[in-house]
Amino acid sequence: MHAFDYQAPTTVADAIQLMAKHNGTARPLAGGTDLIDQMRVGRLTPELLIDVKKLKELNVLSAGPDGLHLGAAVPCYRIYGDETVNSQYTALADSCHIIGGIQIQSRASMGGNLCNSGPAADSTPSMIALDGVCVIAGPDGTREVPVEAFCTGPGQNVLKPGELLVEVRFPPRPAHSGSHYRRMIPRNEMDIAVVGVGASVVLDQGGQNFVSARISLGAVAPTPLFAQAAGDLLAGQSVSDASLDKAAAAAREIVSPITDMRGTREYRIHVTGVLVKRVLQAAVARARGEEIDYRRGH
Amino acid sequence: MSGKRVVTLTVNGDRVEFLCEARQTLLEVLRNNLDLTGTKEGCSNGNCGACTVIMDGRPVVSCLVLAVEAEGSELRTIEGVARGSHLDEVQSAFLEGAALQCGICTPGFIVQTEALLEENPNPTEDDIRFYLAGNLCRCTGYDKIVRAVQAAAEARQVAAN
Amino acid sequence: MATAENPKYKVIGTRPVRHDGADKVTGRAKYGADIKLSGMLYAATLRSPHAHAKIKSIDTSKAEALPGVRAIVTSADLPAQGDRIVELGEGAANMRHLTANVLAREKVLYKGHAIAAVAADNIHIAEEAIKLIEVVYELLPPVMDVRKAMAADAPILNDDIRTASVGSAPAAKDSKPTNIAKHFLFEKGDIAAGFAKADVIVEREFDTAMVHQGYIEPHNATALWNTDGKITVWMSTQGSFSARQQTAELLKVPISSVKVIPTEIGGGFGGKISVYFPPVAALLSKKSGRPVKLVMSRASVFEATGPTPGSHMKVKLGATKDGQLVAGEAWIAFEAGAYTGSPIGPACMCVFACYDLPNGRVEGFDVCVNKPRTNAYRAPGSTHVAFATETLVDEICEKIGMDAADFRIKNAAKEGVRRVDGPVYARIGMVETVEAIKNSDHYKTPLEGKYRGRGIASGFWFNCGLKSSASATVNPDGTVSLLEGSTDIGGSRVGIAMQLAETLGITAEEVIPTVGDTDSAGYCDVTGGSRVTFATGIAAIEAAKDIQRQLVERAAMIWEVDVAQISYRDGGVHGPDGKFLSFKEMAGKLHATGGAVIGRGTSSAATQGGAFGTHCVDVEVDPELGKVQILRYTAAQDCGTAIHPSYVEGQIQGGAVQGIGWALNEEYWYDERGEMRNATYLDYRIPTCYDVPMIDTIIVEVPDPQHPYGVRGVGEVPICPPPAAIANAIYAAVGVRMHDLPMSPPRLSAEILKKK
Incomplete structure (x- = not known):
């Protein structure tokens, strides 16, 4: 690995100052499970790593009347170990359970996953589906960006030099809502999504009709996608094969996948439709308080 | 800018100090600086689990941890699994169940199993397979490894009762 | 855990704990990458970013100038091999190809092909130095598909390759360079008559991708080229004697100058027979005067060791409606990788091997493509x-x-x-x-x-059988120290020790097996071909019989009777009049009866x-x-x-x-x-x-x-x-x-x- 410096500031202000001072040559280090590998192979060569795990704001995981605050450095195992996440923000838990193996989950964070900005990131679709908002601190103060607007290309995002992702905030979950994330991988674990789909649905009181839905897609475009039209067309529709098929078809409309070692373009388009339907079905089941038929990784 | 720094931590119960560069991974330092070569390098990108150690109670792949990040932490490696000169239940179960062939993945599997049984003393076969999926073995087909983990869990339950 | 599952035997069929087990579950076992010698340098390898290119020039001057760099080698440091063909135990090797695979000479033939290596004070300096080596390439079109590589207008990888015919294959027509290194043809019966009898014929084409053995331990070697000219290599290998010979041939030194000390090995499956690092580490050691360690990255293990070929096959089978196979025909093309040597021969022999096929025809081709040179992989x-x-x-x-x-x-x-x-x-x-x-x-x-x-x-x-040997020394406490040279990938030590134990009538635990280095153990061919438990087992049995003979002689001396009156069975010597001394009792009398008893055994003829x-x-x-x-x-x-x-x-x-x-x-x-x-x-x-x-x-x-x-x-x-x-x-x-x-x-x- 190339030579670099390491700092572990204890306040966000110090971290931002460091980031700003090393204009563009510093990178925050959370779990490091992507960053360290990218540095090892020479894809990234920062001169300074700023360890953000000692910043308390980035370690927050708390639920309140204004929703869920998820610090950018909170590791996966804490996320799926959290009661509120498990009961209300289940898509986040779904994602965290399948990122890497257990060892990776001890360190990897959703903030890191998001800032790494890979098209196939497993937690970004969940955060989009759950309407997450990125809270970004920088030299000029704090700003907010919806998760779906965060990534701008493979490995690229809206962060400006000196800026740091502090947390992702999720609105409170309405009654009769459910969410799910699932991906297609060739193995059952330790794999990168060939297609990943997240969905969050709100049903009416009877549980038979959609009030609203948010659908998100991974690994089918240069960035994770918010399939807004696909979700919007479900609003007011009954839960049925026909409505789910329509949403699946609409989701397939917006994808632009490539052929690579993980799958062909045709396969990814096909799987997008299959998974959108399955993920919606699971989210609906959860909204109805039912158990879902899903074995992790399968 | 990239001078060496002193890192102080606890390894297998002992306070340890070492000097390292920021670019050295915990795996490299364990093996090269501390001569704890039981922790193995299989891929150096977090995909094989051969370098698994337990850091502050959580299993991690030491190839994806910088040594400087370990400052102040408590580390348990394969060298710290046996109780003095006695193998622990997991080690015995691997040995008696022939759960190793070449043995290169074995330290990682044993350490990961320690973490599993700490978290879930009575795992199902599915729990075991999910928890150990980050550890690759190319020799055994996993059958005897999974059985060894089951046997170790059982032995521990018996010992506890 | 000794449950006898074979009532004929006392030890065979039981499940003793392996002798090397405690070391392996505690992290104490030393694998190749665990070797640390005083003054040791760490080395890194420069590899080709291109699949097919001519090397126009290599400039190492900037790398040499980097502080902490101690030695750099390129193919210029390896002796030229000419067209030598050398028998290397599991087959003959073209030394021109072998050396070019270790460090590329005029051309690189696959992405990841090694070009140079740097030894430095630590691995990070070595890796930085690698980036400072300047190589000028002239790019050539790569050919990645076996059928395209067989085409007349395909880019040619090796200008010294002409098609060699094997079996009843006709001799190649022209003498132009080709990617088709070998052409096999085997025939039996009358293929046309056979298919004519068939009620049902199926014929399909198949493609299989190149795959890797995937052993978890990357290749490694640590070498010391001493001032007396002796070279010691510590490494994970499936065959220390083969590694010794390959290293000696590549360096053009006598095999007795090279000592290979096999460490524990983290998987092989056929992929750790070929030598990549030992000659490079040795040359770096010679230049620097220090021991040098090389450990391969996982990416290079995939890109630049010896996977098994991808293939294209066309196979046809005919049977009668009552289920009798009458004829089979196969056309098989294997990717050899950069140099000749795919397992196309065994493939041709195996394709119908499960069946009693009266009429058959099998044709096979060994074809070079711009991928790593293939090697054995489990039933290649x-x-x-x-x-x-x-x-x-x-x-x-x-x-x-x-x-x-x-x-x-x-x-x-x-x-x-x-x-x-x-x-x-x-x-x-x-x-x-x-x-x-x-x-x-x-x-x-x-x-x-x-x-x-x-x-x-x-x-x-x-x-296969091939050659093995073993020696066994009786200890005064009734145990036996067994020394053999077959590196143990999956528990062979215990399997060999059990055969010795069975033969002597002692327990598996009373045998202490050691895998020796090339200066201490007798010659053993590679751990491959499913041969070790068979052949090194025979050697151990022979060593045990040798011990039996010697103990019979000792007993004859003790009892003052003729050796013909004594036999060894059931764990001891039996003499006239019910005289009996157990193995352990005999062991206790060694020093008084003439000193050490050392049994020797070899196996070479058995198939x-x-x-x-x-x-x-x-x-x-x-x-x-x-x-x-x-x-x-x-x-x-x-x-x-x-x-x-x-x-x-x-x-x-x-x-x-x-x-x-x-x-x-x-x-x-x-x-x-x-x-x-x-x-x-x-x-x-x-x-x-x-x-x-x-x-x-x-x-x-x-x-x-x-x-x-x-x-x-x-x-x-x-x-x-x-x-x-x-x-x-x-x-x-x-x-x-x-x-x-x-x-x-x-x-x-x-x-x-x-x-x-």
């Missing part, structure tokens, strides 16, 4: 052809409405049958393995559920009878995603006599799961530039434990008459049946026939959608 060549033949057998069974097990039993190869390539089988157990599956609980239990299917398939591997396996698998297919889950798996195999049943089962289970990986997901994925895009464990998807169920094993014991205890090699056969068995199960589940490996979700999904 046999898995490819089993995939073809065994799926065709399934198709024939379907067409004639015959049970797949019954068809195999009816047509199985047995003692006296002549294989298409010539040899006649001794006593073998093909029929018994199919019967074992047919009678298994698995096969007898109906499979229920949607999109589920069951498949069976068989496989064959020759198993093995070949081994067969039949597997049964249940799968469930997700028809929308094209993803296959393995629900249940049973493998039956003829193991001759199982010495240590746990490790026999382990070999079968491990081989089966490697075969499952090959079947479903593993493949070298190259882009159009010839770059492997999945050279990580993340994207080269070997099975995790979450991908497979328990693997049930049925050990069939048809003792091999060529071994005193009936041992048959076990390691290789179990990788052969899985791809075909799974393909057959997929057909049963969703009605599509897969002809390409891997049967990955995108491929299977496309076939399912095509069928709709």
